[in-house]
Amino acid sequence: MGSFGLSWRCAMRALPMLRGRKAMRKQFGVLLAALFYYTGLIGLARWLQQRSGPRLIILNYHHASGEDLRRHLLYLRRHYRVLHLDEALTELYAPAERWATKRDKRALVALTFDDGYHDNYTHAFSLARELRMPITIFLIPGYVESGDYFWWGEGRRLVQRAGVAVVTLEGRTYRLDALEEKARLSQTIDARLRHASSIVEREAFLAQVRELLAVPGNVTVEEEKDRPMSWAEIQKMQESGWVSYGAHTMHHPILAYLSDPADLHYEVSECRKVLEQRLACPVRSLAYPVGRAEHIGEEVVQAVKDAGYAWAVTTYKGSNTPASDPYLLKRMLSDSSRNWLVMAAETSGIWDLLAPLWKAVIGKGEDVA
Ligand SMILES: [Zn+2]
Structure with a gap:
């Protein structure tokens, strides 16, 4: 009973990892890479790579x-x-x-x-x-x-740390207590920054958003690693x-x-x-x-x-x-x-080696890498 209890608790803890397609794909990728590694296929792919x-x-x-x-x-x-x-x-x-x-x-x-x-x-x-x-x-x-902070993380960071509950940007009003609205605002900011046609334009827009959102100037521990x-x-x-x-x-x-x-x-x-x-x-x-x-x-x-x-x-x-x-x-x-096994699989070139086989099994148009 003791061991059943333990494995049940482990399974419960593992459940969130299995939720969502992305997490499942990730887990599957690690499993596949582990299979390739421990059966020696990655070593074989590396050997072929070296001979080329x-x-x-x-x-x-x-x-x-x-x-x-x-x-x-x-x-x-x-x-x-x-x-x-x-x-x-x-x-x-x-x-x-x-x-x-x-x-x-x-x-x-x-x-x-x-x-x-x-x-x-x-x-x-x-x-x-x-x-x-x-x-x-x-x-x-x-x-x-x-x-x-680098511009590409600013959409998310500024919205996350906003000191106001409602903001109007370029004629549209966003309520920051609603998750969807927050995500939309963050995307709008990102898109403007990404497509900037000059550094002056980008920085002026950023300054405007920082002011509108009244973000506090202190740096959190989490943010420290994101600075240059x-x-x-x-x-x-x-x-x-x-x-x-x-x-x-x-x-x-x-x-x-x-x-x-x-x-x-x-x-x-x-x-x-x-x-x-x-x-x-x-x-x-x-x-x-x-x-x-x-x-x-x-x-x-x-x-x-x-x-x-x-x-x-x-x-x-x-x-x-x-x-x-x-x-x-x-x-x-x-x-x-x-996971390092996924990196090992990718650097070995094994996906390229298996691609023809994979395509033959699951049909054209699918790409493994
Ligand atoms: Zn870069």
């Missing part, structure tokens, strides 16, 4: 305070050659003969963190030092300078040798939405200039803000080339070979709170 020639997997993290980051790093250290991004890219594009003579032919991995959240300092830095693993962080100098790191923290990390930096534009606009080409060039080139001054070393790579295909047109890529960068990373999903376009490098989105 030089390859670079660039992982794309944001926050570092998720509970599974240590396991991610331990796994990657064991099965890949983890390098700073610039080193890894230099090696990827080196003449083929050099790779042929390499003894260690494990695929290359670069760990990248976008935006420069404060928990990169409090969590990723200590892990990188302890495990002796290099990481690369893409910085936004305008935010480091101001210490402001300071220059002092950035320099301390750099001195350790385990952290390198890339550019993520001056203020993180979606570059394709900027209406003035001068703004596009400023965001990209000024970022490199400021970072090189602050860090006293060359800055050769850039991560496009919200780097999806629809946000990276020809003018954007040209601006990055004109500013003197050697490489640029997107959020297009996949890994890179010497044939990859150096200004449209692919990354794999990762998350420090995601």
